[in-house]
Amino acid sequence: MRVVCTACSCLCDDVLVKDKVYHACRKGFKLIKGEREETSINGEKSSLEESIKVARDLIDGKKLLIFGLDNTTCEAQEVALKIAKDFEATILDHSFIYNIQEFLKLPSIKLEKFRDEGYVSIFWGSNPHNSMPRLLSRFIYYPRSGKRQKGYEEDRFLVVADLRKSETAKIAEKSKSGLFIKIDNDYELIKSFIRVIEGKACKYLEVAKVLKELEKAEINAIFGGGGLLRNLKDAKLFKELIEKTGVYFVPTLNKANHRGYIEMMIKKTGFLAYDFKEDTNLSKDKILNAFKDCDVALIVASDPLRTLPYELSKILTEKKLIIINSLKSIIAKITKSVVISTEISPFSGGSMIRCDGVKVQIERQSEKVSDLDVLKMLMEV
Amino acid sequence: MPNPMEIYKLLPKTNCGKCGEKTCMSFAFKLLNGEKKLEDCKPLYSKEYDVIRKKLEELISIVEKAKETGLIINEELCIGCANCVVSCPVHVEKDPKNAGIGRGIEIDEPILRIENGVVVVINLSLCRRYGKNRTLCVICRENCPTDAIAFVEEL
Numbered sequence: 242m243r244v245v246c247t248a249c250s251c252l253c254d255d256v257l258v259k260d261k262v263y264h265a266c267r268k269g270f271k272l273i274k275g276e277r278e279e280t281s282i283n284g285e286k287s288s289l290e291e292s293i294k295v296a297r298d299l300i301d302g303k304k305l306l307i308f309g310l311d312n313t314t315c316e317a318q319e320v321a322l323k324i325a326k327d328f329e330a331t332i333l334d335h336s337f338i339y340n341i342q343e344f345l346k347l348p349s350i351k352l353e354k355f356r357d358e359g360y361v362s363i364f365w366g367s368n369p370h371n372s373m374p375r376l377l378s379r380f381i382y383y384p385r386s387g388k389r390q391k392g393y394e395e396d397r398f399l400v401v402a403d404l405r406k407s408e409t410a411k412i413a414e415k416s417k418s419g420l421f422i423k424i425d426n427d428y429e430l431i432k433s434f435i436r437v438i439e440g441k442a443c444k445y446l447e448v449a450k451v452l453k454e455l456e457k458a459e460i461n462a463i464f465g466g467g468g469l470l471r472n473l474k475d476a477k478l479f480k481e482l483i484e485k486t487g488v489y490f491v492p493t494l495n496k497a498n499h500r501g502y503i504e505m506m507i508k509k510t511g512f513l514a515y516d517f518k519e520d521t522n523l524s525k526d527k528i529l530n531a532f533k534d535c536d537v538a539l540i541v542a543s544d545p546l547r548t549l550p551y552e553l554s555k556i557l558t559e560k561k562l563i564i565i566n567s568l569k570s571i572i573a574k575i576t577k578s579v580v581i582s583t584e585i586s587p588f589s590g591g592s593m594i595r596c597d598g599v600k601v602q603i604e605r606q607s608e609k610v611s612d613l614d615v616l617k618m619l620m621e622v
Numbered sequence: 623m624p625n626p627m628e629i630y631k632l633l634p635k636t637n638c639g640k641c642g643e644k645t646c647m648s649f650a651f652k653l654l655n656g657e658k659k660l661e662d663c664k665p666l667y668s669k670e671y672d673v674i675r676k677k678l679e680e681l682i683s684i685v686e687k688a689k690e691t692g693l694i695i696n697e698e699l700c701i702g703c704a705n706c707v708v709s710c711p712v713h714v715e716k717d718p719k720n721a722g723i724g725r726g727i728e729i730d731e732p733i734l735r736i737e738n739g740v741v742v743v744i745n746l747s748l749c750r751r752y753g754k755n756r757t758l759c760v761i762c763r764e765n766c767p768t769d770a771i772a773f774v775e776e777l
C-alpha cells in the first residue's frame with residue numbers, strides 16, 4: 242500500500258509498504274516499523290474504554306495543560322484546541338521557542354515549484370540531513386525536473402549557512418555548485434548581504450558569490466531552520482534582505498505537522514500558545530509557570546523527554562499524565578500515567594500541512610483508533 | 623572498508639617472507655586487492671595469533687562482500703536520504719518520471735533502491751563504472767552525506 246510518511250514535514254507521499262518499506266528514509270522507516278505503544282494505566286495493560294474513562298476523570302475539574310500536537314493531524318489538533326477551550330486549559334506545542342509568526346508572512350514558494358524552477362537554495366540554520374532527510378533529493382538539489390533538467394552541477398546551487406559544518410554543509414562544500422558559510426551570528430550574515438548589495442564592506446565575504454548566483458535565476462529560496470528561527474528576535478532585518486534579494490522563504494521545522502498547528506493557532510487564537518483560563522497568550526516567560534501550575538498534562542503524539550528542555554520535561558514527569566501516542570516513548574516508560582495507544586499517522590487518515598504550507602491528505606488504512614478518535618472520545622465520554 | 627595500514631597493523635610484522643612477499647606491508651596490500659589469501663601467511667595460524675587472526679578474518683570478509691557487488695554500502699552510516707538514488711545518471715535516464723524528479727525509484731531492477739530505511743544495491747550491471755563502456759562515475763559516492771558508499775576498485 243502507498244502511504245504518506247509523517248516522520249517529518251517533507252510528508253513524502255511515495256512510500257510503499259509491502260513485504261518491505263520502500264523509498265522512506267531511515268527516519269520514516271523507524272516511524273512505520275517502530276515499536277508501538279500499549280494502552281495502559283499506571284503500567285498495567287488496560288482497555289481503550291477504561292483508559293478513556295480514567296483519563297476523563299483525571300481531567301474533569303483540574304488545571305489541564307495540553308502539549309505536543311505538532312506530529313498529529315490537523316483534525317486532531319482542532320479537537321485538542323476545542324478540549325483546551327472547553328476545559329479552560331493551556332495549550333502549546335514546540336513552537337514557543339521560535340519567533341515564527343513574522344517569518345510566515347514572507348513570500349514563500351511551494352516545494353514542487355522550487356523543484357521545477359529553483360536555482361539557489363540557502364539552508365540557514367537548517368540541516369535537512371537530520372530534520373528532513375529526503376528534502377534535497379526530493380525537491381531542492383538533485384531532481385531533474387521542469388526547467389531544471391541538467392543536474393545539480395549546472396542547474397542548482399546549494400548554500401549552507403550554519404554555526405557548524407553539518408552533513409548538508411559538507412555536501413555544499415564538496416560540490417562545485419555549492420558553498421558553505423560558517424557563521425557565528427545570524428544578524429551579521431543578514432547585514433553582510435545588505436551591505437554588499439549597498440556596495441559596502443561586510444563580515445562574511447562569501448555573500449558576494451551567493452548574490453552573483455542569485456542573479457542567474459528568478460526562483461531562489463532561503464530554507465530557514467530552527468537555528469535561524471530561534472536566534473532572530475524579529476524578522477525586520479530579515480524581511481529587508483528578502484525584499485532586496487527577491488528570494489522566497491520556506492521554514493524547515495521538522496515536526497510533521499508543525500505548520501498545521503501554527504496556522505491553526507494563529508487563525509483561532511492569534512498566538513502560538515494559549516491559556517484559556519486567563520484567556521490570554523502564553524508568552525515564553527510564562528511557560529515554566531504554566532508547566533508548574535498544571536495538575537494534569539495531556540500529551541499528544543510527542544515525547545517531551547526527547548524534545549523539551551530538561552527543566553520543563555522534568556516537571557511533566559511529576560504530574561498526572563495522559564499520553565496519547567503511537568510509538569513507545571520515554572515519558573510513558575518512566576512515569577505512572579494513562580497511556581492510550583493510537584495508529585501511526587501514515588495509516589490513521591486525516592491531513593497535515595507540509596513545511597511549505599501545502600495540505601497533504603492521508604488516506605485511512607487501518608481500523609485502529611487514531612489520535613483524532615481518542616481526543617473525540619475524551620471529549621464525548 | 624579496511625585500509626592496508628589497518629591490515630598491516632594486525633599482521634606479525636616480521637617480514638619473514640613465508641607468504642612469498644618481501645614485507646608484511648606488501649602482503650597487506652595484496653591481501654586487500656585479492657592477490658593473496660589470509661592462509662598464505664603461515665605464522666598467523668599459530669595459537670598465539672588466534673585472536674588477531676579472527677579480527678583479520680572479519681576485515682577480509684568485508685572486502686570479499688564488496689567484491690561480489692563492486693560497491694559497498696555501510697548500512698550503519700546510511701540514512702536513506704536517496705541522494706545517491708536520485709543523482710545517479712542511469713536512474714535519471716531509466717526512470718525520469720520518478721527517481722529523475724526525486725520520487726522513489728519505480729523501475730524493476732534499479733542499481734540502488736531505498737528499502738527499510740537504507741540503500742540497497744539491486745543491480746550493479748547498470749552502473750556506469752562497470753560493463754563495456756565504463757566511465758569513472760563517482761556521483762552517488764560524492765553526494766552521500768555520510769560517506770556510506772565506497773567502490774571496491776578505489777580501496
Ligand code: SF4
Binds near residue numbers: 247249250266267376
Ligand atoms: S524525508 Fe521525512 S517524510 Fe520523507 S521519508 Fe524521510 S522522514 Fe518520511
Ligand code: SF4
Binds near residue numbers: 749759760761762
Ligand atoms: S557510480 Fe554512477 S552510475 Fe554507478 S551507481 Fe553511482 S551514480 Fe550510478
Ligand code: SF4
Binds near residue numbers: 706767
Ligand atoms: S546518499 Fe548515502 S546516506 Fe543517502 S541513501 Fe545513499 S548511501 Fe544512504
